Amino acid sequence: MLTSRNAPNRARRLRRLALVLVVVLVAAGCDNMRDQAKFHDPYAPSETFGAAARNLDPNAVPVGFERTDEHLYEGTVDGRLADSFPFEITRETLEEGQRLYDGFCSACHGYSGYGDGVVAAEGYPMPAPASYHIERLRDMPDGYYFQVITDGFGQMFSLASRIQPEDRWAIVAYVRALQLSQNATFDDLPPELQGEF
Numbered sequence: 001m002l003t004s005r006n007a008p009n010r011a012r013r014l015r016r017l018a019l020v021l022v023v024v025l026v027a028a029g030c031d032n033m034r035d036q037a038k039f040h041d042p043y044a045p046s047e048t049f050g051a052a053a054r055n056l057d058p059n060a061v062p063v064g065f066e067r068t069d070e071h072l073y074e075g076t077v078d079g080r081l082a083d084s085f086p087f088e089i090t091r092e093t094l095e096e097g098q099r100l101y102d103g104f105c106s107a108c109h110g111y112s113g114y115g116d117g118v119v120a121a122e123g124y125p126m127p128a129p130a131s132y133h134i135e136r137l138r139d140m141p142d143g144y145y146f147q148v149i150t151d152g153f154g155q156m157f158s159l160a161s162r163i164q165p166e167d168r169w170a171i172v173a174y175v176r177a178l179q180l181s182q183n184a185t186f187d188d189l190p191p192e193l194q195g196e197f
């Protein structure tokens, strides 16, 4: 019989029972998850997907690899073509840029950038590329060159899958050096060199 004295006791017992029930149910649930059907071999055949392992989404970005640096990865600063480099250009950068330019670009653009590489000379079904030394291209910002390498231009295909962003900038720096080499004036020489002429 319920009395005012043992009523709280009973309620406590009921609560404890409910708690034990919850723990038992949760534990049982865990057990089911452990025992669920799953593949142990990533290459095991799967009726739905062909194999247990599935291809990564092509747009998947590994943690820590988001390309948030607009200057480095897009060639722009605040949405406009960058007029500068995203990192310091050293002599080593230029030498690496030369190596990459000679390998990836010179066949069409020529070693000095006049658009007279062997591919153009052989008359491939492509318009000959413009010389880097014309005024229009000399006036283009650095980011323009980065974007042409990244996205391609007209008949020129994109080289993004073959050249990493840092290396693309090294090539841009070398193209700038080529342009300077063909358009430098006497005043561009450092004062200590001017005395030698």
Ligand code: HEC
Pocket: 101, 104, 105, 106, 107, 108, 109, 119, 126, 127, 128, 129, 130, 137, 144, 145, 148, 149, 153, 154, 155, 156, 157, 159, 171, 175
């Ligand atoms: C297979 C030949 C080929 C290769 C390799 C190539 N280009 Fe080009 N490039 C072209 C052609 C052709 C054009 C002109 C395309 C057009 O007008 O349709 C062009 C255009 C350009 C332009 C734009 C010029 C303009 O008129 O605005 C730049 C900048 C450029 N290339 C840079 C590069 C750089 C840097 C590389 C190496 C990373 C490279 N290209 C590799 C063929 C090539």
